[in-house]
Amino acid sequence: MPSLFRVVFGEMVIKSRRPTSVRRREIIDAARRVITEHGMQSLTIGNLARAVGVSEGAIYRHFRGKKRIMAGLIEDIDIRLSKRMDLIDGDPDSGLRKLEQVLHHNVAPSTLTGVSFLVIAEVLMNGDDELRQLMQASIDKHLAMIEAQLTVGVQKGEVGSEVDLKAASLQFYGLIQAVNTLNHFGSEELPVGDSRKLWQIFNGGVSGR
8 A cells, every 4th residue: 555654652653655756745734734833943843743643754754864855935924925916906007006005915913924034033143055045036136116106106106216125125115025024923012913004104104195
């Protein structure tokens, strides 16, 4: 029978084999859960194996180690954030209108960007050049997407011509990251769920009015 046998907490568990793409997705999803529930320090091959329900050897067949899992997490965060920032309904010709929708869409209870902050911190601390380059490329791409919308806003007179668009893009990106991280950790001290107030402050800063 094409099954994988292993022993977990003294019990025999039978885990059927999965296609490679499905198993890799399960491992990345499990890594996100482990980080969310127990912190980055708990992201080990052993904990992942228990979370997925496979042997440690099965994890190594799909990822050569924690570094490759981290790379997979960065790729997953990049794809998810790109979809949330790019596939927003609304007028594609209105820079600020689309950014407002992006903010409304992102400022909601979510583990995604909370996890991404933890991943960024881990990448910065471990000093691995390859992971740092992957994370930097992802951040640069999202900043460029925001700046492109602000540029449209300048052309339409929605954004002041004197505004530093790179600085404004960084501020917007950091705003989304920060409020979702607070939501992720259950903070009740700040009105992070009210995207209208957050938008009023950002819009007032870039409109030049």
